[in-house]
Amino acid sequence: xxxxxxxxxxxxxxxxxxxxxxxxxxxxxxxxxxxxxxxxxxxxxxxxxxxxxxxxxxxxxxxxxxxxxxxxxxxxxxxxxxxxxxxxxxxxxxxxxxxxxxxxxxxxxxxxxxxxxxxxxxxxxxxxxxxxxxxxxxxxxxxxxxxxxxxxxxxxxxxxxx
Numbered sequence: 001x002x003x004x005x006x007x008x009x010x011x012x013x014x015x016x017x018x019x020x021x022x023x024x025x026x027x028x029x030x031x032x033x034x035x036x037x038x039x040x041x042x043x044x045x046x047x048x049x050x051x052x053x054x055x056x057x058x059x060x061x062x063x064x065x066x067x068x069x070x071x072x073x074x075x076x077x078x079x080x081x082x083x084x085x086x087x088x089x090x091x092x093x094x095x096x097x098x099x100x101x102x103x104x105x106x107x108x109x110x111x112x113x114x115x116x117x118x119x120x121x122x123x124x125x126x127x128x129x130x131x132x133x134x135x136x137x138x139x140x141x142x143x144x145x146x147x148x149x150x151x152x153x154x155x156x157x158x159x160x161x162x
Contacts, residue, residue, distance in 0.1 A: 002046050005037055009095060009145060012037070013138040016088060020134030026084025031091040038094035050149040054097045062093030066105040085133050092141045100144040103152060107140035108133070 016030040038059060040046075048054055067090035074080045093101035112133050119125040143151075156162040 005041055005046060006049055006145065009034065009037055010142055013092075013141055016084075017135040017138035020084065020132040020138075024082070024130070024132050026082065026088055026134050028084075028087065031084070031087040034088070034091040034095055038091060041095060048097070048100070048149060049146045052149060058097035058099070059094045061098040062096055062101045063090050065093055065098040066090075066101050067093060079130065081133065085137060088134065088137060092137075096141065096144060096148070099152060100148040101141075103148050104137070104140035104144035107143050108136040111139060112136040 012030055012033050016026050019030070020026045041054075042056055042059055046054070067086050070081045070086045070089060074086065089101065089105065092104065096104065112131075115131065115136070116125075119129075119131065120127065125131065
């Protein structure tokens with residue numbers, strides 16, 4: 001069952017990324033499907049892809065850990081993020097937990113930032129133009145889902161010697 005949930009999670013994220021890349025919108029059905037997966041995963045006590053137990057408190061905190069700052073930033077800077085990005089991040093946080101959703105957001109910001117710099121350098125876009133951030137969020141979520149715990153362990157060991 002666990003493998004099936006991870007596969008469904010990845011398939012939903014791939015579909016959401018493709019849709020956002022084409023239309024610059026993430027329809028509500030994608031975050032809704034991920035929320036259903038998160039609730040099912042919590043109900044069956046699903047472990048992470050690398051085998052760690054994920055407590056309900058981590059899932060609840062994960063729901064807000066990145067989506068709330070995104071929402072506040074969008075309130076302060078209209079258009080900073082789309083509503084679909086915020087909802088997708090919230091539900092993915094409920095599926096992955098707070099540590100992995102924060103890591104996923106880091107990868108998304110890193111990837112999206114590099115892409116934005118490339119667009120500016122290649123003169124394909126101006127400073128005020130928007131691009132779909134959903135594909136970067138989805139890629140970050142998949143990376144965090146499958147390799148996040150190993151990446152965090154490596155980082156904590158390399159930086160803090162833990």
